[in-house]
Amino acid sequence: MSKSSEQSFLDSYNPKDFDTPIYSVDIAIFTLHEGQLKVLMVERNEYPYKDYWALPGGFVDLKKDSDINATARRKLVSKTGVNAPLLEQVTTVGNAKRDPRHWSITTLYMALIPYAPTSAFIEAVNEARWVPIDETDQLKLAFDHKELLYFARERLKSKTAYTVLPMHVLKRPFSLTQLQKAFELLMDTQLEKKSFRRRILNADLLKEVGEGVPEGGKGRPATLYEPADGSENHLFVRVFGD
Amino acid sequence: MSKSSEQSFLDSYNPKDFDTPIYSVDIAIFTLHEGQLKVLMVERNEYPYKDYWALPGGFVDLKKDSDINATARRKLVSKTGVNAPLLEQVTTVGNAKRDPRHWSITTLYMALIPYAPTSAFIEAVNEARWVPIDETDQLKLAFDHKELLYFARERLKSKTAYTVLPMHVLKRPFSLTQLQKAFELLMDTQLEKKSFRRRILNADLLKEVGEGVPEGGKGRPATLYEPADGSENHLFVRVFGD
DNA sequence: CCAATAGTGTCTTTGAGACACTATGAG
């Protein structure tokens, strides 16, 4: 009885009877290249904000996406060809003004990927471009993407201070010098070499996988590392670079 | 010309032409009462999940809400009568299964409020109840609210370790003993008295506002404090209670 | 040898953990 009246309720329910905001997902995809932190931007070729630059993103495909993380991942793969990397939710923004079409909501994700495997893919795709993070303010940005980019950038900074996030922007294996450079670029500060190495090595987050040529090709060869299992989730009890 | 073709694009745009998920906001509202951490739950009197318990929440009112934070705040005020307190976003969950009606998305917020001003208001409202956090698993919970509650509880624990969040569940002014109790309940650990006081006092987060009767009415009177300006945003460089 | 990069020794400083201690109120 309760069952059948619930069923009849569900049968007569039509989501289009209600005013609902439009919902989308946007991703700030970061990488390191030429000693700079860069973010992937796409040039819009449709209204609204035609010819403006935007973070990659789009709507949920109710047929294909099992959840919103899948939506984000689908967008990430379609822009970069990469599926492996760190992808996590930053925040959700929704208001009446951000999209001229309608009351609109977006969930912002950030992703970190190494540069190498993406460059060819992205050069093939027409309107996508790696933009150095300091140069994003010279572009005309669509919607509230300037603000979204700021949120993602801040999250990147703060998580770098107590996790090992930056290893996700490096091609493996990597040296400690490379890892320190990555930390410094993501946090936008200089770090002290000894402290950095002590912290990372004592936490047992990396495994040695041989030796390699040093940064720049000159000097003593560096020990190379890969992330150890479970290191992604390590939280330091103290923040770094203070 | 570009202007007018954009205008005609917008004029012909109708959000109901597209399949979009349904979107809602849910809030885990926490307080401290009788030495326990409690969360506000409401009993649903409509399908789906009629007669199940749920976190307070609801849909965006496209006319009244300027943004999704306003939606959350409106729900908070309507359930508790309180507007002042800490209210922040935890995460957004969206998938095809969580709501039997449709592909559905919710943004989860958490709020912290002192017990005192709300008790009368909530007793007047019929189907709302403060449930001790350990007893929530004895209730039949609607949708994925068991999982949402878990997310909020975890966020509460982790932020307590490096901020002064717990002060928001206390009526002002409060003693350091009360504040320590609040920390312990939100983190679900015991803290060492001296370390606790040193940490809080050295950080200059509180201002003295007199003396008051001790916990339980017996013993030496305690110094009472209120949060100093800007203390909400203080981040400790080291996590606590490790 | 030099230049360049990798990696270490070691002293100082900060702040948490442990835990015994003292202080101030009510009866």
Next chain:
DNA sequence: CTCATAGTGTCTCAAAGACACTATTGG
């Protein structure tokens, strides 16, 4: 006085900052 609660003194320990030092490669 005792009991109860507030609040302190002080030692140890973990981990970051500073910075000078040594090590290993190619030329």
